[in-house]
Amino acid sequence: MRKEYFSIIKFPVLVSFSLLIITLIFFFIVLGSYHRLGLSVWGNVLYTILFMVIVILIGTWILALVSTHKKIKPLWLRHYLSWMLVNIYYPLARVFGRICFQKMDTIQESFLYFNNEIVVTNYQGMHSSNLLLLLPHCLQSSNCKIRINNNIVECQECGGCDMAKMKALTKDYQIKTAVASGGSLARKLVNDTHPDIIIAVACNRDLTEGVRESWRYPVYAVLNERPKGPCFETTVSPAVIDFAIHKFVQ
Template sequence: MKDQDLYLSVIKFPAFVSISLLIISAVFLIILFNVFAQPLLANWVRILFIILLAILIFVVLGWMITLFSTHTRLKPKWLQKLSKWMLFNIYYPLAKGLAHITFSSKKNLIESFLYFNNEIVLTDQKDIRNTNILVLLPHCLQKEDCTIRITNDIIKCEECGGCDIAKIKKLITEHNVDAAVATGGFLEHKMIEEKKPEVIVAIATAKELVNSLRDNWNYPVYAVLNEQSTTSNEKNPVNISFIAFAIKQFK
């Protein structure tokens, strides 16, 4: 990816959220001025619009705090949790809505969202050394005809070299971290609740990563994109160096 394309990919999500909030704010203020210009305005209408204005201000301030969190750690835990919840449940849907209206590439927006999330996680974990790191792997990394089914224990891999699981096994052994294969949303969530990791490094396709991030929003999840190959001789490749980089950021 060229530097310019990478830059555009990184800024697309925050730009779309900011533009969405500007449009919503402008439209709301125009409506607000027109409504309050009415000579006989019912009190319940006045109260309703004041409440809506307060909500809009809250959402805009929340977005400013979320942008701030990509560069500086939010120390109050409640503010950190609130910011992450709003990121996944308010700002991401806003950006998706604008992308849909403008016929923008959904894939590029999702990748930008993942970059943005990773910046928050790296900022939040800066100078923190974690001992309980969980690497979540997609089941598609293991070759289909393998007789050893790996779920909670990747160490069972016999390292035949038929897929990338052996390389990842060596990596997690070197760094002394846990790894598990996510075979579904419910099992993944159950696995995380049992292990209660300090940081999660998740490897999956873009769509799966977004779902995992939203399901586990109260955990710091660093996303490693695993693009499935279209060639028959290189199915489901994974960038081992990206996983190694992610682990080193939190150890």
């Protein structure tokens, strides 16, 4: 239970510690320079700019933490936070995680969990049917005679894999569903449909890449299960997908 809790909070903890360490290093360098030589005009300018960057980084991070529990209303601010999250804080957590010998997949899972919290807080109950359920191709049974290309409608609902359950959910909620065999196809499907929200199912690596590339869209990530190894006959809990769709559609 404790281990599970730490794996959820790993990403915010890594980002918070890395910001703390950057701030401490900055103050040690400034104080060291000041005591040795005093500060030149250019030194003053440089340290002032660096100080402002650190203040912006810390201020935005506090706002990101707040946004996991409090709705951010201005759309531009949501986009700014999303950009900072995928382009600044995630790389920061990765670097600091490597230094601390943390496993990459656990950092990614924690990052996805953190992003989900923000998406749910900001978009829950939006009553939108313009929702895209993005499924991985490996969800389909390898014995299936049908080749599902993008459209889940092609599934004959024999029950041989989870595609049948996903198709049923699609019909129930009247939402768009797409099956993607890779990142570039997923990108194209998102750009073609312009959804209000994306519920994406994949492994931690693909989901992290997807969330980072589609930072303009709110992406709720659902990890697939891989009982037969990666990229082969994966599964996903229909209850989890139902729960996620319900949050945004109702």
